[in-house]
Amino acid sequence: MEYLRIENDFPRISHSAVTLGKFDGIHRGHQKLVEKIIEQKQEGAQAVVLALGTASRTILTKEERCRILEEMGVDILLECPLTEKIRHMKAENFIKEILIGDLQVSYVAVGEDFRFGYERKGTPAMLKEFGKKYGFHTEVLPKKMDGRRKISSTFVREELNRGNMEKFRFLMGTDFSVEGIVEHGRGMGHKYLLPTTNLIPPVEKLMPPNGVYITVSHFRDRSYQGITNVGHKPTVGGEKFIGVETYLFDCNEDLYGEYCKVDFKKFLRPEQKFSSLEALKAQLERDAVKGQEYFETL
Numbered sequence: 001m002e003y004l005r006i007e008n009d010f011p012r013i014s015h016s017a018v019t020l021g022k023f024d025g026i027h028r029g030h031q032k033l034v035e036k037i038i039e040q041k042q043e044g045a046q047a048v049v050l051a052l053g054t055a056s057r058t059i060l061t062k063e064e065r066c067r068i069l070e071e072m073g074v075d076i077l078l079e080c081p082l083t084e085k086i087r088h089m090k091a092e093n094f095i096k097e098i099l100i101g102d103l104q105v106s107y108v109a110v111g112e113d114f115r116f117g118y119e120r121k122g123t124p125a126m127l128k129e130f131g132k133k134y135g136f137h138t139e140v141l142p143k144k145m146d147g148r149r150k151i152s153s154t155f156v157r158e159e160l161n162r163g164n165m166e167k168f169r170f171l172m173g174t175d176f177s178v179e180g181i182v183e184h185g186r187g188m189g190h191k192y193l194l195p196t197t198n199l200i201p202p203v204e205k206l207m208p209p210n211g212v213y214i215t216v217s218h219f220r221d222r223s224y225q226g227i228t229n230v231g232h233k234p235t236v237g238g239e240k241f242i243g244v245e246t247y248l249f250d251c252n253e254d255l256y257g258e259y260c261k262v263d264f265k266k267f268l269r270p271e272q273k274f275s276s277l278e279a280l281k282a283q284l285e286r287d288a289v290k291g292q293e294y295f296e297t298l
């Protein structure tokens with residue numbers, strides 16, 4: 001998949017099927033739109049995701065978003081920040097100059113409430129009307145529902161803020177995860193408590209509340225179940241940054257420097273400041289028992 005961040009001009013594409021939106025997290029509603037543009041590859045179109053605007057903190061990092069879209073079969077991800085120029089572009093000009101002119105669009109898929117262009121005046125109906133005139137097909141999809149609530153990035157963010165990992169998985173179709181290279185901590189874990197693999201998530205990634213979670217850590221060629229603390233470790237003096245620290249069940253390896261992806265399954269408890277290392281250790285042992293029970297009853 002090609003990834004392009006639009007600074008000024010859009011690239012010229014000879015034939016495209018485009019879906020438009022913010023695509024902060026690729027939730028199940030977004031996945032339906034992406035599937036629609038992938039179908040158009042059979043007609044010779046390039047499947048293009050046009051992601052407009054970026055929040056300062058996102059559900060998925062750039063790398064995660066790229067990987068998910070690539071695995072789905074998307075050919076090009078165009079990331080278009082909401083610059084003055086884009087924000088002041090009339091919806092009509094956006095269609096004519098960008099969709100028709102630059103991207104040579106034959107098919108557009110959008111959700112029913114999608115709005116675009118200056119003062120958000122562009123609507124799906126407008127896309128349909130222009131499509132008839134200029135020869136592209138517009139498909140408007142109803143929002144996917146979870147009961148009576150529409151699935152949206154806001155919904156996903158709310159559940160992430162609550163630490164509801166089960167709901168996150170349901171809305172996104174995949175676990176909340178943190179990935180990176182295992183780093184050195186202060187080396188206290190294996191001496192006084194339990195050994196832990198440390199990851200430091202990028203600051204722009206939205207995180208669930210600080211606390212302990214049941215997780216599965218994937219390394220290149222193997223996976224381990226475990227329990228993970230997200231937070232600042234207040235009992236041992238605290239860190240400024242948020243760390244993701246995992247105790248792996250049934251593992252006794254040197255994992256420093258390895259790539260690791262931690263999948264979050266369930267929230268166990270908030271991070272706490274304990275009065276002593278012994279008290280923290282006793283709690284960690286109880287957490288580990290709960291974690292093991294979780295996997296036994298799956």
Ligand SMILES: Cc1cc2nc3c(=O)[nH]c(=O)nc-3n(C[C@H](O)[C@H](O)[C@H](O)COP(=O)(O)O)c2cc1C
Nearest residue numbers: 185186187188189227229233234235236247271272
């Ligand atoms: C499952 C788990 C739960 C934890 N819970 C807490 C906690 O509630 N409060 C806290 O201060 N630290 C907590 N910690 C962090 C420990 O203090 C930390 O792992 C230990 O100090 C080792 O740090 P180091 O890797 O920098 O040496 C937790 C760690 C793990 C693995």
Ligand SMILES: Nc1ncnc2c1ncn2[C@@H]1O[C@H](COP(=O)(O)OP(=O)(O)O)[C@@H](O)[C@H]1O
Nearest residue numbers: 184185186187189190195196248252253254255
């Ligand atoms: N069961 C395990 N869970 C997590 N890490 C383990 C485990 N067994 C061995 N390790 C290793 O121990 C290291 C962590 O030891 P620890 O004392 O917590 O040091 P640090 O402060 O550098 O994290 C990990 O990076 C990993 O290589």
